[in-house]
Amino acid sequence: MEFHIQDVTMTYPNGKQALGGLSLRLGSPSLTGLLGPNGAGKSTLIRLLSAALMPSSGVIQLDGAPLKDREMELKSRLGYLPQEFGLFDELTVWQFLDYMAALKGIRDSRAAIRQVLQDVRLEEQAKARIRTLSGGQRQRVGIAQALLGDPELLILDEPTVGLDPEERIHFRNLFSRTAQNRLVLLSTHIIEDVQSVCDHLIVLHRGTILFSGAPERLIQAAAGHVGVFWEQDAPENGEISVTARVHTACGVRCRGVAGVLPSYARPEEPTLEDAYLYLISREVAR
């Protein structure tokens, strides 16, 4: 499966431009992380790729044909978890998944449901009414419906919201396994979620792509721009953007990014978060 996005813009009826001239190629197998601050256009891009929106201009092609002409085919191959979604509260977990399996045209729905319930660790809640589930369990039902039928394309928008740390690790690994032979697009605010599993990263900012490539490349780009220093050594309005502060017995130890590290900062090996923040801060400074 391959998406080819060419010069796509998306302007909402209220005049707000969410994406401007975006060009991109996404192909399987891959676990692609989509990062960006609020309002960067992540959800818009995801909705465009799931055919919930049509672009104002530009072309999105799926396997060489316009997406609009392949809407039915896309939907039959898509597992989608939006950021905000609802469930039919009066149904049981099994009934809801059965309903979604029918919508997706999955033939052996029983096996598929059993598999995803196992994947999201909800076997025991299979017969529970959805209205009785906790927030985290509902989120897992959402993930389960996206995984139903082993879709070739999995688009997940903030999938780990509301999950506890142990579950987040579990799902991170699950997505990583899933991406071995398909395309998984993972949009998130939590850089930790993408750091260890994504082989490809897209950073969006104000509707344009700031970075697209392997996470290592982003980290490399930040080398020499990340440092640590004691807060008391730094002048007020210093030229370094603080990304973390830790209270220690000797004072507040800070971590920051800057185009040119000041003398009071000691260079450090950048993490993906550092690299991302460096990229965004550079863009903001511009």
Next chain:
Amino acid sequence: MKFVRLFLLEFFRLLQSPFTWLTALATALSPLAGLLFYQPAQAGTMATQFLANPALAGGVCGGIFFALLTLEELDRASRSRVEVLADAAVPPRHLALLRLLALIAAAALCFGVTAALWFPASRRLIGSVFDTGDYVLAYGLFMGLALPLSILAASSAYQFTRRTDLSLALVAAFSGLSLTVWAGDWQLCWLNPSVWALSDDFSNLRIFRSVAYIRLTWLGALEGVWVISWLFVRQWGKGPLASFLCGIRRPLGPLLALCLLAGSVSAWAAQPLVDHSNPDLTVMTFDALSMLEGVTCSRRSAQVFPDTHAGTVSGKAVYQLQNRSGSPQTAALAVNPGYSISSVLANGTPVPFSPGDYEEYNEAMAEVTLPADPQIELEVEYGGFPQESRSMSTMQGRLEISGQYLCLENSALIPRLLNVSPEGEERYPTSVEIILPSHMTVIPFCASEAAVTAVHSDGTSTWSYEYTGSGGILYAGDYLREDIFAGGLSIQFYYGRKHQAVMEAAGAAEAIQAVVDYCTEHYGPLSFGADGSLKLIQSRVSGGGYATNGASLLDEADFTAANLNDQNKGTAPGEVMIHELVHQWWGLANMFAPGDPKDPWSAEGLTCYTTYRIAKELYGEDYAAEHYVNPWKQAVEDYHRNFYVRNPQYLSILPEEERLQITNRLAELRQYCEMPLKIRKAETLVGGEAAMDGILRGLFQRELDWAYPYLTYEEFLDACGLEKEELDFETNCEI
């Protein structure tokens, strides 16, 4: 296959919703409203009261409940944001169609359960005249089809607006129009079809056809509107208009919508059931046509072939005309507006004819060119589906044609000559031959008798009879006949076979004997008893009786089991039967002004009084006092003690419906109890029963003023030589 599975799942999901079950429960109970307070069908037959009204109420209430369920379900999917997940799997329009079908399936299931639940209750309430076929059709058409109509309307409103509040307002306005402003137009009331009566004893195919026609017309219209609204289903994040513009790129949807709407509009415009007669009933253009000079008709005959399955008629009428003018003439024929004339031959040669567009009093005029020949045999072939009058469009059912009942009136039976005078003194001697199923009895509504002249192998028989007149009315049906000799009259009493048990239980034949003997002796013979013979024909429910020379029609509504047990009219069913038959003298032969229904002077006063006198003669004075006079006195005392009679100022502040209910009940009491007591008081004042009988005989046989042929209270008082106040009771108050 996938679609079927999706549909089943959506349907199953719908059944999981508590709101669906609440709607189903409310719908299942809604026929109760038809028994208690929502009673649009007014006739007194058992099928009207216990079948039509519950089914109509079920349709109206169930329709509204399912419209609410539709809005709730459509809104819930978007409100709960499940739509986001579902739309990612299936295009939104597929889902919209699935939801509509699931809602309609839920409505069908609910309707089936409701109809099954009410079956035993209706059967018990209606009694021996219950008909399973009528039950299925009434529930199916009056209630069942209202549910998908409401679902389509609500679903369309939501798909256009995507707002529950706005959709609710639109659906409320649309339903409200049907229940109020449009209720007087049989084609517009989509939710509450125009049904005024269902017959107990005969078939109801005509009214069922009418309702089915309107239901299907609206179904087409609302399906068309739904398909258009379906094109507005939001997709790809676009607004309504952009979604619509995307939707119409594929021509199938718009084409389907156009076809459905065009079909519906055509069906609406070309409805075959009601004519387009001039609504101004004071206009009588056809009657004002000048008679042709030198052209007369000496005889006419007709062969009539009703199709009791299709409800249509075909026929051939032959007129023997004399043309003394020596030149061609244009004769005018009146035919039922639903008929068309297929050929006209004069002396075996086709002659030009032209059907007219103008219709008046349920007749259309066709003009035929007559040759200059002195003797003309004019042969007219006609046929079609007889239409009912536009002025009675909300009371359809009169021209019933089925294997159980048939009524053909005037130009629906045989085309009527409008501008050709009869030859000689006899008015258009006519012979009619009609072929009907053998189990049907043909009853001409006149003095003559019909006889079977041939029995055919296909289970039909040919009946023929002769009469004179320009029109002619014919009844036929699955009738039983009893011959009774009473009051010097040979009476043929015809009643529906289905009513046999009720008639026998009420002692109908004995009642007729007693009434005719008594009334003829005390008041005089009926004016319409021709040559010592009278047909009493129980007709399909018609809203009242009427009479002609030799025949009188009794409305079946007067002989229902419920009416025969009405204590106001008589103690036992046999006495109520007597009461209804006394109306032949007081009510039909002697009419009372159809004025204010609250006026205590009506046909009921003299009828109740006469019934009491007959009961006294049959069963003795004590019986009559115990079962008539004493209950009347008690009722009048109760009336004067009634809170609202003593304090009418409180009545005026009640809600109108409640006020009407109370005033109607009290007015009925005055007509049925107070007035007979006053007549009895007058009887004492004028010198006893014999004197009163003499007065009533004089009134009955008085010379009528045809401009106002009604017997008034003043005429009665004058005949008695009494003043109004003399008949008042001590504690007299009026409401």
